[in-house]
Amino acid sequence: MEKEKIYVTARCPIRTTLELIGGKWKLIILQQLIMNSELRLFELKELIPDISEKMLIQELKTLAISGLVHRKNYGEVPPRVGYRITKKGAEAESLIKEMVKFARNYEEIGHEPM
Amino acid sequence: MEKEKIYVTARCPIRTTLELIGGKWKLIILQQLIMNSELRLFELKELIPDISEKMLIQELKTLAISGLVHRKNYGEVPPRVGYRITKKGAEAESLIKEMVKFARNYEEIGHEPM
DNA sequence: AGCTGTACTAACCTTTTTGTAAGTATGGAA
DNA sequence: TTCCATACTTACAAAAAGGTTAGTACAGCT
Numbered sequence: 001m002e003k004e005k006i007y008v009t010a011r012c013p014i015r016t017t018l019e020l021i022g023g024k025w026k027l028i029i030l031q032q033l034i035m036n037s038e039l040r041l042f043e044l045k046e047l048i049p050d051i052s053e054k055m056l057i058q059e060l061k062t063l064a065i066s067g068l069v070h071r072k073n074y075g076e077v078p079p080r081v082g083y084r085i086t087k088k089g090a091e092a093e094s095l096i097k098e099m100v101k102f103a104r105n106y107e108e109i110g111h112e113p114m
Numbered sequence: 115m116e117k118e119k120i121y122v123t124a125r126c127p128i129r130t131t132l133e134l135i136g137g138k139w140k141l142i143i144l145q146q147l148i149m150n151s152e153l154r155l156f157e158l159k160e161l162i163p164d165i166s167e168k169m170l171i172q173e174l175k176t177l178a179i180s181g182l183v184h185r186k187n188y189g190e191v192p193p194r195v196g197y198r199i200t201k202k203g204a205e206a207e208s209l210i211k212e213m214v215k216f217a218r219n220y221e222e223i224g225h226e227p228m
Numbered sequence: 229a230g231c232t233g234t235a236c237t238a239a240c241c242t243t244t245t246t247g248t249a250a251g252t253a254t255g256g257a258a
Numbered sequence: 259t260t261c262c263a264t265a266c267t268t269a270c271a272a273a274a275a276g277g278t279t280a281g282t283a284c285a286g287c288t
Contacts, residue, residue: 012142013216013218016221018141020220024132027132041234041235041236042233042234042235053236055275057235080235091215091220092216095212099132099209101205101208102127106131106205155264156264191253192255195264230287232286233285236283239278241279243276243277244273245272247271247272249270249271250269253266257261258259
């Protein structure tokens, strides 16, 4: 899937986290799964109307491979698949809280330079 | 610089934060400035050897416009410019800490699914 | 036989992000 | 006069991310 690459700089935890939850959608998906115990694909689509189906599936797959999300296939027809947050994924909750805090604080204090 | 866009979904704090500090380099730059009181461009280049000069300057400019970083031009020749973290930028410290915590936790507990 | 609902794939394209390489400006030192 | 150091700019190219559209599979219902 990914070619062998050589990284010059040492593995840095910020980079690691960025790779796990970076991008436009992963944190939003994780947030929904943190708040909702189990969600099906179409439920996520409703909760995040802007996301394209491809992106949603693609990100869920990545998150599942990373172990942040658990995918349960009920083996029914029509297909039924449930997504849940894992323990590791649930660790993103405090991160999300900090991000929300950061945004609120940013908007609160105006735009004075210093 | 940016065309007028209409966003369908309501402003979400995760999105706001992502816009402020998202991308490959911004958090890394902020981290260095949090740790170092004042840094010149070439010092940042040494501390973050992987980054290209263009990216470094570009991201510093964006961060300065956002008010997360303060740029001080000493008006000397050869040019001397110092970069400092602002109050608003310093708020990223706890966010960075959470990211580090997230990465460490992720690596600690293995890759078991649930 | 054809339609339904759900989760997903695949091919293709556009936009955004990141990178490379070369050039600019400045006043003082050699 | 030429070179130096530093902080940029600019034009271009490559890579990554994101988006659109049209499929596939399947068992049951009609």
